[in-house]
Amino acid sequence: MWRLGNISLLWNLMAAVIFLGQARPNMKVNSQSSSGIHSDCVGNLMRLSLDKALAVGNELEVAAINGTQYIVLTPNLAAQCGYSMESDLWGNTRIYSSLLGCYVDNKEDQTFNVGLRLRMYSPTQSDVVTHDVTQTCSYTRWASREILCDRNYMEVSHHIATSEAKGQAQDVKWIDTIPDDSGAEHGIWKLTFYTPEPVSMVLREAEQAGYGAMLTSTRLVMRSPYNTAETYSEDVDGVSMEVFRVSAYYKAPLGLSVVNLAAACPTGGVLVLNDVISWHVPRRLKPLVDDSFEILEKHMGINGKRLDRSQMASRGYTLSTTEFHIVIEIPVGSPDGYYKSHAPDYQYHIAYIVEPMLEVLWRTTGTQDDTRYKVLFPITTPLVLQPLHVQESKLSGRRQNHGLVGKCNKPVLCPSDTVPEARVFSVVLGPLLHDVVLRNITFLTKVLTVEESNARGFTVQEHLYSNGTKSISVLVPFDADIVLKDNPELLVTTYFLSLVFGFMIIPEEAPFAHPVELQASLQDVELPTITGTCDQNQFYISVKYGSQGNNLKAMVGHQQLTPEMADYQFQENGTHFSLVLPYTAKDTTFELITSDSLRASVDFFLLHTSNDWVLADLFLTCNFPLTTTQCYPNGTMTATAVKVDSVADIPSRLTLKDQSCKPAYSDDRFAYFSFSVASCGTKRTFFDHYMLYENEIALPYNKKASQVGPQYRQTISCYYVVNETQTVGFSSKPRLFEPTAEIGSGQLMVQMRLAQDSLYELFYQAEDYPVVKYLRQPLYFEVELLESTDPNLELILENCWATLDEDQTSLPSWDIIVDSCENPDDSYVTIFHPVVSDARVLDPSHIKRFSMKMFTFTKDEEVLKDEIFVHCDVEICDAHSQADGSCRGQCVKPAHQMNYRQERKRVQRGIDSTNQRQISSGPIVLTSG
Known part of the structure; x- marks a missing residue:
């Protein structure tokens, strides 16, 4: 039996079986027309062609029709009797029969009737389809000797004399032989093979050895398969030949005759x-x-x-x-x-x-x-070696099951650019021949058949091309679990797909594999977002995941957030997580404390799990209610000191003015003081309707220690008004007065401070404002050029004035210094104080000091407001310059102004000079005492 696979043909080795027109048991026999079967005569051969549509996928059994008998042609019998078969890649099958072969109805070596029965069994052998094919060939152009070299046998036939035999052998007994198909009375007696040593056999022995020998009406036929024991190889002019030589003794009408036969067929x-x-x-x-x-x-x-x-x-x-x-x-x-x-x-x-x-x-x-x-x-x-081309492409060509006719006429891929934004790996592998079948694909973690791959959404298709080749395409979404992802940059995702195509060549079932590595990058990262709010006691933070889901690290300050941190009320779902933490949590920061509130902040950010990139961050600051000072009718004061981030002091080290008064309770963030107003260095001040108690929380000064950076200082005050007790506010907010003057490309900083007395040794700090003064009490101001060591610079006060508001241009205003001199219209004369070098003052030219008496603005003899602000225009000059204007020195007047005196009103003043810089003092409050 010959077996036709998907694309190829095989002999099945089995004994010759004669079917007498009967079907196999339990098998259905369907007689069909000869559509798809074609037979013709090609010289001394009959050729039968079988279309692939009839045979592919079935087992093909070929039997010779010998009268009413069907002789199944096994490979050995076919080579012995002059039959061969071959099939191309697509299953098209050709069967050849020698006109001098066994089971051929031979009419006087001129007319030949060849009959074959083709039986095709389904893979389950439940059905069988039968075709009987007969072909009559006429062939009369016989040469004296004809040699036929087919794919599985060598055949030689020789014309024999019919009237008088030559080369008779004497004294040879008659040996009974199988008569030929014509029914003649003569037959073959003996065969002597030359290998080159002679080997003799009677006909039956030769047939048992696989040789075929017969007599027709005019010819003696000898047939040998290749590579039998009696054949040998010979080199003829560089070409390897398979040779057999034999002498055939046969009984002719006139006696015993002998014919020398030889055949030589190329194998190279x-x-x-x-x-x-x-x-x-x-x-x-x-x-x-x-x-x-x-x-x-x-x-x-x-x-x-x-x-x-x-x-x-x-x-x-x-x-x-x-x-x-x-x-x-x-x-x-x-x-x-x-x-x-x-x-x-x-x-x-x-x-x-x-x-x-x-x-x-x-x-x-x-x-x-x-x-x-x-x-x-x-x-x-x-x-x-056929290199397989891998191309990430869209396919052109004839797609299976879609009927598209391709434009590719060579065994190569038809290119088309991949669009990564489609988020699908599109890979085409080819060219492949049709005898290659894709059995499976090995992905990163699993091996899937084609059917399993398609079921999981990885589209696997076979594409046929007009040149007889095909390719395999695979579509795999970027989001598939078999695709690896990496982030080489913050917003870029690189996708990796590793797969191995497992192929099988049929029908021999020879395996081979082809690995493919694919990579694509997209700027497709959607970063997470953070939002935050506060209430009276807690921070509320919500995170919406980006495109990478919860593949991130959440950091609160320097601590990584985990679901186990229950104190922070952590909740999570598939798209968000939320966090609630009290403002007193250890990962928050205190920035500023006032009498009634505490400004706290939390630094929350999200990191990439492997690269520690900051994906998103939130710096959330809120003011939380907090009463820092309590005043009780029994004369007890309590105060809470809070460690702010800008100060490195430890709360437990804080004391009141009397350094023996330490906190009643403290930890690493808070210090709690409770004391009597008559103790701990509390200062008492009497007023008309109330008295004021003041103390201060600070770090004890250590002369031996090097104190660098801001120091903790908090003033606490209580007003007792008649029978009422109230807590008054204070401010610990730094107030920086930093106008600058340009010297070349650099900048100089200037500050104005209010001294506590004429010695200019102690100054009011930022937290001391507003400063309370009595009417006509002296105010001692110092204006200093900071951070400069250039002795050639001189600071000049050009103009100074006072207003009721912090706005320098507000009305009304009053001039204190005009054109670098005292205001001649002021009944309370401004006094310039000399500055000399000492341990603090290195360059006296960098500092100007003046004093004035506390006043207030009145209108129709009514006080408009009990608070004033002092402002100054300053200019940085070359100390050796003789230029006109303010840089000629402090209080140097031009000649035409020497006796200048004019009535002046307290009116708004203008600022015209673009070179001037302005500084202001904090509020100074008038008090009656």
């Missing part, structure tokens, strides 16, 4: 160079010809059938003769052949297969004996 002679197959057949076949002969005809054919010159030219074939060879040349890839896949060492190779035919007729010089020599020679080119 093929050269492939530059994609051209050159097939060399020896011109002088020494086992078959003498030295003197003449070639009468030579023909080339394909698949057993001759080609004429125009057909050869259109295909690029040539047939030529050299001194030693007859040469046929065929381009690799000719449409008469086909490619076949192979997998040596589990790597994909292809070979080209074509079956040329050579037919030569020669005659021995001086005789009428001619020889027809016919060779059907299947050629397979050497295996060529």
Whole structure:
């Protein structure tokens, strides 16, 4: 039985079985028309062609019709009886029968009736389809000797004399033999093979050894499979030949006769160079010809059938003769052949297969004996490693099940750019031949069949092209669990897909694999977002995940947030997580404390899990209610000190003015004081309607210690008004007065401070404002150029004035210093105080000091407001300059102003000079006492 797989054909080794027209048990036999089956006569052969549509996927059983009998042709029987079969890659099958083969109805060696029964079994063998094919061929152009070299046997036939035999052998007894098909009375007696030593066999022994021998009405036929014990190899002009020689003794009408027969068939002679197959057949076949002969005809054919010159030219074939060879040349890839896949060492190779035919007729010089020599020679080119191309592309070409006709005419991929924004890996692997089947794909963590891959949404398709090749495409979404992801940059995701295609070549089931590594990058990262709010006691933070989900680290300050931190009321779902933490949590920061509130902040940010990139951050600051000072009617004061972030002091080290008064309770963030107003250095001040108690929380000063940076200082006050007690506010907010003047490309900083007395040793601090003064009490101001060590610079007070509001341009205003001198209209004269060098003052020219008496603004003898602000214009000058204007020195007037005195009103003043810089003092409050 021959078996037809998807793309190939195999002999099944089995004993010859004779079916007498009966179907196998339990099998349905359907007789069909001969559609898809074609038979024709090609010289001394009958050729039957079977279309792939009938045979592919089925088992094919071929039987010879011998009258009413059906003889199943096994491979051994086919070679012995003159039958051969071959199939191309697509399953198209050709069966050849020698006209002198067994079971052929031979009419006087002129008319030949060949009958074959084809039975095709389904894979389950539940159904069988039968076709009976008969073909009548007429062949009369017999040469004296005909040699046929088919793919599985060698055949030689010789014309025998019918009237008088030559070379009779004497004293040979009659040996009973199997009569030939014509029913003649004569038969073959003995066969002597030359290997080259003679080996004799009677006919039955020769048949048991696999040889075929028979007599027809005019010819003696001898047939041998290749590589039997009685055949041998011989090199003829560089071409390897398989040879058998035999003497056949047969009983003729006039006595015993002997005929010497020989056949020589090429098994080599093929050269492939530059994609051209050159097939060399020896011109002088020494086992078959003498030295003197003449070639009468030579023909080339394909698949057993001759080609004429125009057909050869259109295909690029040539047939030529050299001194030693007859040469046929065929381009690799000719449409008469086909490619076949192979997998040596589990790597994909292809070979080209074509079956040329050579037919030569020669005659021995001086005789009428001619020889027809016919060779059907299947050629397979050497295996060529076939690189598979991997291209991430959209496909063009004929897509299976869609009926699209492709534009690719070569075994290559049709390119088209991949669009990564589609978020799908689109890979095409090819070219592949049709005998390659994709069995599975190995992904990163699993092996899936094609069906399983498609079921999981990884679209796997086969695409057929008009040149007979195909490709495999795979579509895998970026979000599949088999795709690895990485972030080489903050907003960029790189996707990796690793897969191994597992192929099988059929029908031999040879496996091979091809790995593919794919990578694509997209700027597709959607960062998470953070929002936050506060209430009276807690921070509320909400995080919305970005495109990477919860693949992140949440940090509260320097601590990584985990679900186990229950104190923070952590909650999470698939798209968000939320966090609630009290403002007193250890990961918050205190920034500013006032009498009734505490400003706290939390620094919350999200990090990438592997790269520690900051994906999002939130600095949330809120004011929380907090009473820092309590005043009780029994004369007890309580105060809470809070460690702010800008001060490194430890709360437990804080004291009141009396450093023996330490906190009643403290931890690393708070210090709680409770004391009597008559203790701990509390200062008492009497007013008309109330008295004021003041103390201060600070860190004890250590002369030996180096105190760098801001120091903690908090003033606490209680007003007792008649029978009422109230807590008054204070401010610990720093107030910086930092106007600048430009010297070249640098900047100079200026500050104005209010001294506590005329010694200018102690100054009011930022937290002391507003400063309370009595009417006509002296105010001692110092204006200083900071951070400069240049002795050539001099600070000049150009103008100074007072207003009721912090706004320097508000009305009303009153001039204190005008054009660098005292205001001549002021009844309370401004006094400039000399500055001399001491331990603190290095450059007296950098400092100006003046004093004035506390006043208030009145209108119609009514006080407008009991608070004033002092402002100054300053200019930084070259101390050695003789320029005009304010840089001539402090209080240097031009001549025409020497006796200048004019009535002035307290009116708004303007600022015209673009070179002036302005500084202001904090509020100074008038008090009555």
